[in-house]
Amino acid sequence: MAYVAIADRDHEHHLHDPQTFITKYIWSQDHKVIAIQYGITAISVGVLAMILSAMMRLQLAFPDVFSFITPNNYYQFVTMHGMIMVIYLLTALFLGGFGNFLIPLMCGARDMVFPYVNMLSFWVYLLSVIILMASFFVPGGPTGAGWTLYPPQSILPGTPGTDWGILFMLISLAVFIVAFTMGGLNYVTTVLQARCRGMTLMRMPLSVWGIFVATILGLLAFPALLVSAVMMILDKTIGTSFFIPAVLSMGESLDHLGGSPILFQHLFWFFGHPEVYIVALPAFGIISDLISTHARKNIFGYRMMVWAIVAIGALSFVVWAHHMYVSGMNPYFGFFFATTTLIIAIPTAIKVYNWVLTLWQGNIRFTVPMMFAIGFIFTFTHGGLTGLFLGNVTVDLPLSDTYFVVGHFHMVMGVSPVLAVFGAIYHWFPKISGRMFNETLGKWHFWLTFLGTYSIYLPMHYLGILGVPRRYYANGITDFIPESAQTMNVGITIAALLVAVVQIIFFVNIIWSLRNGKKADSNPWGATTLEWQTPDTPPKHGNWGPELPVVYRWAYDYSVPGQSLDFIPQTEPHHGHDSVDDEDKDKK
Amino acid sequence: MHMSTLLIALLTAVIIGVFLVRHLTAKPWLTVSQPDDIGPLQIPALKVGLWAFFACITSLFALFITAYLMRMDPNHASDWYTISKPGILWLNTGVLVISSLAMQWARNAEKSENIGGLKTALAVGGLFALAFLGGQLIAWQQLKNSSYFDIANPAVGFFYLLTAVHGLHLIGGMYVWGKTCFRTWRRTTIEKGRLSIELCTVYWHYLLLVWFILFGLLLST
Numbered sequence: 001m002a003y004v005a006i007a008d009r010d011h012e013h014h015l016h017d018p019q020t021f022i023t024k025y026i027w028s029q030d031h032k033v034i035a036i037q038y039g040i041t042a043i044s045v046g047v048l049a050m051i052l053s054a055m056m057r058l059q060l061a062f063p064d065v066f067s068f069i070t071p072n073n074y075y076q077f078v079t080m081h082g083m084i085m086v087i088y089l090l091t092a093l094f095l096g097g098f099g100n101f102l103i104p105l106m107c108g109a110r111d112m113v114f115p116y117v118n119m120l121s122f123w124v125y126l127l128s129v130i131i132l133m134a135s136f137f138v139p140g141g142p143t144g145a146g147w148t149l150y151p152p153q154s155i156l157p158g159t160p161g162t163d164w165g166i167l168f169m170l171i172s173l174a175v176f177i178v179a180f181t182m183g184g185l186n187y188v189t190t191v192l193q194a195r196c197r198g199m200t201l202m203r204m205p206l207s208v209w210g211i212f213v214a215t216i217l218g219l220l221a222f223p224a225l226l227v228s229a230v231m232m233i234l235d236k237t238i239g240t241s242f243f244i245p246a247v248l249s250m251g252e253s254l255d256h257l258g259g260s261p262i263l264f265q266h267l268f269w270f271f272g273h274p275e276v277y278i279v280a281l282p283a284f285g286i287i288s289d290l291i292s293t294h295a296r297k298n299i300f301g302y303r304m305m306v307w308a309i310v311a312i313g314a315l316s317f318v319v320w321a322h323h324m325y326v327s328g329m330n331p332y333f334g335f336f337f338a339t340t341t342l343i344i345a346i347p348t349a350i351k352v353y354n355w356v357l358t359l360w361q362g363n364i365r366f367t368v369p370m371m372f373a374i375g376f377i378f379t380f381t382h383g384g385l386t387g388l389f390l391g392n393v394t395v396d397l398p399l400s401d402t403y404f405v406v407g408h409f410h411m412v413m414g415v416s417p418v419l420a421v422f423g424a425i426y427h428w429f430p431k432i433s434g435r436m437f438n439e440t441l442g443k444w445h446f447w448l449t450f451l452g453t454y455s456i457y458l459p460m461h462y463l464g465i466l467g468v469p470r471r472y473y474a475n476g477i478t479d480f481i482p483e484s485a486q487t488m489n490v491g492i493t494i495a496a497l498l499v500a501v502v503q504i505i506f507f508v509n510i511i512w513s514l515r516n517g518k519k520a521d522s523n524p525w526g527a528t529t530l531e532w533q534t535p536d537t538p539p540k541h542g543n544w545g546p547e548l549p550v551v552y553r554w555a556y557d558y559s560v561p562g563q564s565l566d567f568i569p570q571t572e573p574h575h576g577h578d579s580v581d582d583e584d585k586d587k588k
Numbered sequence: 589m590h591m592s593t594l595l596i597a598l599l600t601a602v603i604i605g606v607f608l609v610r611h612l613t614a615k616p617w618l619t620v621s622q623p624d625d626i627g628p629l630q631i632p633a634l635k636v637g638l639w640a641f642f643a644c645i646t647s648l649f650a651l652f653i654t655a656y657l658m659r660m661d662p663n664h665a666s667d668w669y670t671i672s673k674p675g676i677l678w679l680n681t682g683v684l685v686i687s688s689l690a691m692q693w694a695r696n697a698e699k700s701e702n703i704g705g706l707k708t709a710l711a712v713g714g715l716f717a718l719a720f721l722g723g724q725l726i727a728w729q730q731l732k733n734s735s736y737f738d739i740a741n742p743a744v745g746f747f748y749l750l751t752a753v754h755g756l757h758l759i760g761g762m763y764v765w766g767k768t769c770f771r772t773w774r775r776t777t778i779e780k781g782r783l784s785i786e787l788c789t790v791y792w793h794y795l796l797l798v799w800f801i802l803f804g805l806l807l808s809t
Binding site for chain 1: 600612613615616619633636637640641643644645647648651652655657658666667668739741742744745746749753770
């Protein structure tokens with residue numbers, strides 16, 4: 001009995017059919033509704049973070065113009081922008097949003113294996129967002145400690161938000177981690193347990209692989225953030241000295257004698273670096289599927305792509321201290337982490353080569369999702385290559401804390417994942433909504449976003465090489481920064497504001513198409529994977545009607561020679577000798 | 589971070605060993621029969637979920653322990669003063685061992701359909717777990733009243749922190765224990781009751797193991 005779907009066993013899996021509006025759309029246990037709830041919440045809070053970045057850019061370009069942007073506000077904007085984008089937008093959207101929507105549909109399950117816990121996961125996530133937002137309204141405002149929250153400055157007077165803001169931030173993070181754990185256990189167990197008949201691990205689409213491995217990373221790495229958050233809360237509230245060293249604060253000596261700020265940095269980055277891949281791996285998977293589908297070609301090197309995802313996931317736990325080269329660590333330590341960092345470039349490069357080789361001689365259709373996917377290859381390669389600079393200790397030291405770093409990480413884990421998000425939304429929009437979006441608006445959205453973000457971040461690398469420091473409220477007059485740098489700052493700000501404004505095109509397109517878009521076929525892209533083979537579009541509760549699908553082939557049978565169509569769905573049996581039943585017989 | 593690195597490396601090696609070698613070598617693009625795949629695991633989803641949860645909280649405890657060891661590094665920590673641990677911790681450890689043994693007894697009773705024994709064992713297991721939690725609170729109080737109590741001493745901070753984190757996990761377990769008791773006394777769904785008794789027992793053993801490690805760490809430092 002090789003493939004018995006858990007979802008087929010009554011006692012294992014009860015579907016909770018929604019009875020009322022509230023159980024259908026609010027306290028819903030349907031993975032698709034929860035995915036949309038996650039998506040809307042994450043994107044809403046992401047828009048707020050984008051507005052904060054626009055304020056930062058206004059301040060940098062026109063330092064003396066906006067009196068309401070004080071130095072304190074500026075640091076608060078920086079901090080909240082970073083934390084919201086990394087945790088509350090990208091992590092929540094990729095895993096809570098796409099993870100929820102795609103895993104059961106792509107694996108051929110009716111729902112997540114623990115639907116109630118899944119619902120709880122969203123509501124706890126929402127609670128964490130509310131706590132975070134509440135910090136804007138407490139005395140002193142939100143924390144301005146920088147998204148890394150390094151102590152001692154994050155909890156001692158002098159930094160904005162040290163009274164309440166930092167506490168709200170830490171509590172919100174702890175609550176988020178609880179929410180993520182509930183969701184994460186669901187995603188992992190569903191992938192392992194609820195795949196339909198015939199869906200072997202190596203027949204899973206790469207999107208599922210990316211989300212699956214990213215979830216494992218999250219389950220192992222988020223505890224590090226929880227540990228540091230709990231210890232910092234105790235330092236702040238009851239006077240323990242885990243992180244606070246012997247220090248003078250506001251001219252007075254504090255009681256602490258020897259806490260370790262470096263300990264916090266280790267803990268933070270032990271979470272922080274896998275976090276990069278928690279965001280990147282789902283994007284890798286999604287981009288692979290988008291490229292293969294829209295180039296009408298099987299993914300090049302599927303096995304190698306799976307191995308690369310697993311290898312990147314494993315290696316991401318042994319590179320964290322490359323964020324700490326300037327913390328005064330032992331040089332041999334730096335050597336070790338530089339080496340592991342460079343090693344991780346190998347599986348990552350394999351992925352990029354394989355995307356390009358998938359495109360090679362493909363029947364490329366420049367649909368909107370495809371344009372975002374190709375855009376991703378550019379921005380990710382760009383961000384990845386500048387990462388090699390920063391991974392080397394000797395190159396990192398002069399570039400540390402400059403705009404080069406800002407340019408690098410925004411290319412690699414800001415713009416790239418966001419392009420993947422947009423590509424994915426456009427790609428699955430017909431399945432989610434049952435409507436097609438407006439292609440022209442989508443293309444405008446792509447080009448303005450893609451070129452706009454390049455205009456923002458490419459010049460930042462140059463500013464960084466000049467030595468312009470990041471995190472400064474205003475650069476003032478310095479010998480080493482030429483006046484032209486300020487002109488460039490103005491240019492960057494104009495580009496940033498433009499990019500922010502053009503996102504309106506996206507929202508208009510989505511909202512307009514929800515009501516007025518052309519009715520979508522069940523499989524408008526001619527895709528092979530299971531979510532496009534559902535009996536209803538959008539899929540109804542339970543996804544598959546009375547019978548679960550059976551999978552006979554991998555997810556990438558595109559342009560198979562001798563076939564009338566240029567794709568063969570995973571549910572299509574092989575004509576002739578081989579089928580799942582045959583395999584079962586073989587095993588018996 | 590050495591220990592956690594080691595742990596993660598070990599976990600990764602296990603994952604690679606299990607999946608890569610045996611299963612990830614399939615060639616899914618071929619139309620001929622595929623090498624064996626694990627398929628959906630033939631064990632209940634809840635069990636898989638619990639083991640995934642173990643991986644997660646093992647990481648949590650390993651990181652707390654790593655932070656403990658890094659913080660007490662004599663090269664940096666001039667403010668770490670070893671404290672005398674409350675003697676009641678020995679008693680508490682014994683109580684937790686009994687609790688864990690009782691849960692194992694419950695599991696065995698369930699297997700042999702001994703309903704009376706099952707109910708007694710579950711009750712004993714839960715009550716001794718509660719007694720353990722009460723004992724930990726007394727230990728907290730004893731340390732607070734002792735001359736060693738100085739919250740700025742990281743040894744004191746960690747004592748409270750580690751015992752609290754462990755205790756919170758046991759309180760979470762008590763919630764499941766409560767549900768299991770409810771099911772057992774009502775005896776409506778035997779199959780589900782059996783699974784929750786098994787999972788509860790495994791969780792109890794896991795927390796006992798964690799407590800042994802934490803207690804050993806506290807005693808030796």
